Amino acid sequence: MASYQFIDRPSPFNTSAGKTLPIFAVTPAHIELGAIDPIALDWARKAGFKAESGAVLLIPSQDGQLGGALFGLGANPSEAPFLTGKLARALPAGKWHIETAPLTANRLALGYGLGSYRFDRYKLAASEAPTLMIPTDADAADIKRQLAGVFLARDLINMPTNDMGPNALEEAFRALGEHYKAKVSVVSGDDLLKNNFPLIHTVGRASAEAPRLLEMRWGKKGHRRVTLVGKGVCFDTGGLDIKPAASMLLMKKDMGGAANVMGLALMIMDAKLKVDLRVLVPVVENSISANAFRPGDIYRSRKGLTVQIDNTDAEGRLILADALAYADEEETDLLIDMATLTGAARVALGPDLPPFYTDDEDLAHDLTEASLTVDDPLWRMPLYKGYEKDISARIADLTNAPSGGMAGSITAALFLKRFVTNARSWAHFDIFGWAPAERPHSPLGGEAQAIRALYHLIAKGKK
Structure with missing residues (x-):
């Protein structure tokens, strides 16, 4: 457990009073006007x-040494709010x-800070990174905890499944709970059946490592009740409906939902928000073996x-169904x-814009507002009742895979909604959990x- 670094990981910032080199962040107008x-x-x-946006030019001092750097913001700096992430990878140590910077x-x-992230666990040697003096008027503590939450999510997703x-x-999960003095409990293996989590057991039973449900509780009773549920499929072969090789290449990231709710939980606990927090992560590996579940099987869920x-x-919606039903058995405000549920969400909105689903209009408004405020992109998609018929099955209550292949992200959300009936507000996020190309504020991976938008919403006390 000691190998996990949470809030105390190495900082991309320097706070010493020693000599630092200047960065002049400028627009084309600054150059033209000589300002x-x-x-x-x-x-x-x-x-x-x-x-130009993101361009870096090192400049010499009068004695020929490194004297500083120019950093281009482009003509419209507001279009790339985290452009400074490029500096963390372009500047020398x-x-x-x-x-100056507008x-x-x-x-x-x-x-x-976001751009400073490196995943070099498997590299023989990592080069020394530059550090930036954090502005005195920045909220250093909150920036640090947001980076810690984001970096935790990125680290967990980037790790190969063998580790x-x-x-x-x-x-x-246990290490995170121990760090913040949260209570952690686990139901594993055949105990899932004894405790009525049949779908989690079904999906994970073919793996060499037992399926399980992780639970964390933190905070005080009487505060706002916030429950986070994250899909933890550590690797997805597709099961007996096996994926083609190319589609398996990124399946280590199929626990991205778990990684993200753990990152969000870190932010909440580190900020000591006044919430009664509960985190549930159903964890499986969707493997192939003699006891793997089959197409055509019918299983009774916890609900x-x-x-x-079909x-x-x-499989992701199956393990979430049991976890959501369990979460919904307690009164929950949010x-x-x-x-990382459907390819349909990527087809609709691409990798960088996650859809969310909710039937709570106030929550939808607050989420959209939070998304815009902190520049954490989100887009609301409809829980369209006209597609309810598509998740019905002829000899069972539900199918896990509607035929036809249309509206796949919506029908998945409608499936999950069947397992949430008591929560005051509920929202489902169909995330990708992966950056397919380097961006200013993140490398590929x-x-x-x-989670930054959700943290902002929860910290503001909404919902």
């Missing part, structure tokens, strides 16, 4: 520096500070609804589930999605 340091301006013009202190620092299977995910298995590759 920057004269030495930097002269060097920029000689080098043909146009201040050393201590730096922002000399950016808010929090955006500047958070962008740099992040069900046993290891449980270890990380009592029967589910016909595709073993639609119930959130997060899952595992990604946190929606």
Whole structure:
């Protein structure tokens, strides 16, 4: 457990009073009007520096040493709020500070911090990284905890399944709980059947590592009751409806929902928000063996609804069904589930814009507002009742894989909604959990999605 770094991981920032090198963050207008340091301006013009978005130009001092850097913001800095993340990967090692920048202190620092992330656990040697002086008017503590939550989610997703299977995910979950003095309990293996979690057991029983349900409780009774549920499929072969090889390449990320709710839980606990927090993570590996569940099987869920298995590759909604039903047995003010659930969501909105589903209009408004406030993209999709018929089955209450292939993200959300009947507010997030290309604020790889917006919403006391 000691190997997990949470809030105390190495910082991308420096706070010393020692010498730091200046960064002049400028737009093309600054260059054209000559509105920057004269030495930097002269060097920029000689080098043909146009201040394009994300461009970096190192500048010398009068004695020929490294004197600082110019950083281009482009003509419209607001279009890339976390552009400063590029600096964390473009600058040479050393201590730096922002000399001028038409950016808010929090955006500047958070962008740099997000862009500083590295996953180098499997590299022989990592190069030294630059550090940035955090602006004095930035909320350093809150930026630090947001980075810790995001980095935890990214780390867990990036880990290969041989080092992040069900046993290891449980270890990380327990370590997080221990760090914040939360109560953690686990139901594992055949005890899932004894405790009425049949769908979690069904999906994970073919794996060499037992399926399990992880539960964490933190906070005080009487505060707002917030429950987070995250899909923890540590690897998804597709089961007997096996995926083609190319489709399995990223399936280590199928526990991205679990990783993200753990990152969000870290932010909530570290900020000591006044909530009664409960975190549920059903953990499985969808493997193939003699006892794997089959197409055509019918299983009774924790809630009592029967589910016909029409595709073993639609396993995420099965384990979430039992976890959501369990969550819904207690009075809950806000119930959130997060899952790397459907390819249909990616077809509709791409990898960077996760859809969310809720029938609570106030919650939908607050989530959209939070998304825009903190620049954490989200888009509401409809729980369209006209598609309810598609999740029905001829000889069971529900099918886990509607035929036809249309509206797949919506029908998955409608399926999950059947298992939530008591929560005051519920929202489902169909995330991708992966950045398929490098961006200013993140490298290619595992990604946190929606959790900064959710943290902002919960911290503001809404819902």
